[in-house]
Amino acid sequence: MIFRPVRERPVDEVLAAVDAMIEQCGFEEVSFLSLSSSDYSHVEELVRRTMERHGAKKLSIGLPSLRIESFSVDLMDLLEKGRRRSGFTFAPEAATDRLRDVINKPIASSELLQTAEAVYQRGWTTVKMYFMIGHPTQTLEDVQAIADLSKAVLAVGRRVLGRKANVRIGVSTLVPKPHTPFQWVQMESEAVILEQIARLQRELRGPGIHFSWNDPKETLVEAFLTRGDRRMSNVIQRAWELGAKLEGWSEYFNFPAWEQAFQECGLEMDWYARRERPLEEILPWEHLSAGLKKEFLAEEYRHTLQGGVVDDCREHCFSCGILGYFKEQRRAAPDEAWGCPSLGKNKERQPVDIVPIPLYFNDDMSPDLHGQFTERVPQRRFGTVSKRIETSVEPLAAEQGGD
Numbered sequence: 001m002i003f004r005p006v007r008e009r010p011v012d013e014v015l016a017a018v019d020a021m022i023e024q025c026g027f028e029e030v031s032f033l034s035l036s037s038s039d040y041s042h043v044e045e046l047v048r049r050t051m052e053r054h055g056a057k058k059l060s061i062g063l064p065s066l067r068i069e070s071f072s073v074d075l076m077d078l079l080e081k082g083r084r085r086s087g088f089t090f091a092p093e094a095a096t097d098r099l100r101d102v103i104n105k106p107i108a109s110s111e112l113l114q115t116a117e118a119v120y121q122r123g124w125t126t127v128k129m130y131f132m133i134g135h136p137t138q139t140l141e142d143v144q145a146i147a148d149l150s151k152a153v154l155a156v157g158r159r160v161l162g163r164k165a166n167v168r169i170g171v172s173t174l175v176p177k178p179h180t181p182f183q184w185v186q187m188e189s190e191a192v193i194l195e196q197i198a199r200l201q202r203e204l205r206g207p208g209i210h211f212s213w214n215d216p217k218e219t220l221v222e223a224f225l226t227r228g229d230r231r232m233s234n235v236i237q238r239a240w241e242l243g244a245k246l247e248g249w250s251e252y253f254n255f256p257a258w259e260q261a262f263q264e265c266g267l268e269m270d271w272y273a274r275r276e277r278p279l280e281e282i283l284p285w286e287h288l289s290a291g292l293k294k295e296f297l298a299e300e301y302r303h304t305l306q307g308g309v310v311d312d313c314r315e316h317c318f319s320c321g322i323l324g325y326f327k328e329q330r331r332a333a334p335d336e337a338w339g340c341p342s343l344g345k346n347k348e349r350q351p352v353d354i355v356p357i358p359l360y361f362n363d364d365m366s367p368d369l370h371g372q373f374t375e376r377v378p379q380r381r382f383g384t385v386s387k388r389i390e391t392s393v394e395p396l397a398a399e400q401g402g403d
């Protein structure tokens, strides 16, 4: 939500970065990370050209976040040509079609099974799938469906490869994040999470199935830190003083330190993590703006609760708010760079093009308004990007007129 609009780097730029990284750092592995790497409109060309350049080296190239479609299998095929194929990862996140609609990941289970079949047929022995529990509107049936779908995928694998086929299932709990439509949602209670994990433990056992899950207490820490307010700084400092130092490592995770820190600060973990926030509540991060209207997020939230699927905004603009917020920057950069509807009345929507656009600059955070900073840090609007657009600003602004 905070990365709107969609922007894509040119293939040559990505390849140049890969070349430089390998030459200067000697990496053995390159991964093209994204929320969904196959959404990058030039992913095929990128993979092909990467393989042409580096395929002969002992370099592992990864596309870890793919869509669940046969297109992704073709891509992985290209990447892993001639290599040993171990695991192929999917992140369906939810196991029923209904719940995937709620989280706006509308893929049918039948499509997932077809893709899994293609994966096993092409020599991968393991399909890894990541799911989440604790989504809004989730029921026990949705949890049971995780087990059923996992077993169905294994059955497909067994049909194709026999006993060599495996599935690995990873389950984590939804942690609602700021600046997203779920920023008002309460995290599921520990008792319910434990009950759901226990059910999956019972169901997901036996040859060929490996099941792992996140510790609900670690998830709780993530949840209160994610949506905390400024009082949380005292909690963090106190927890640190009490010995919470390597919290990302399970063997050092020190939950009692957090409990004591909360108690001493007079705060409650559940108030931060497990409270449904009313839409009208002023949220601690509202002074930070990514340009999106709060009403837009609220509308998406209401829409997802009704199970509605929202189109990719490259297909249909929903007026998320950035058009007005970044009016000045939009006038300064060509329309094609944004891919959003053009400036001015009755203008056609522009096709998305891969032209770099200025990084966002929030006027409210300008050093001009913050006297406490004695030495000013140059902002991006005065940097290289604005130099590039200076040349085009006059004619564009003149041509396009008002918003």
Ligand code: SF4
Binding pocket: 004, 005, 006, 313, 314, 316, 317, 318, 319, 320, 321, 322, 323, 339, 340, 341
């Ligand atoms: S203005 Fe429209 S097209 Fe542009 S990012 Fe927002 S919703 Fe998407």
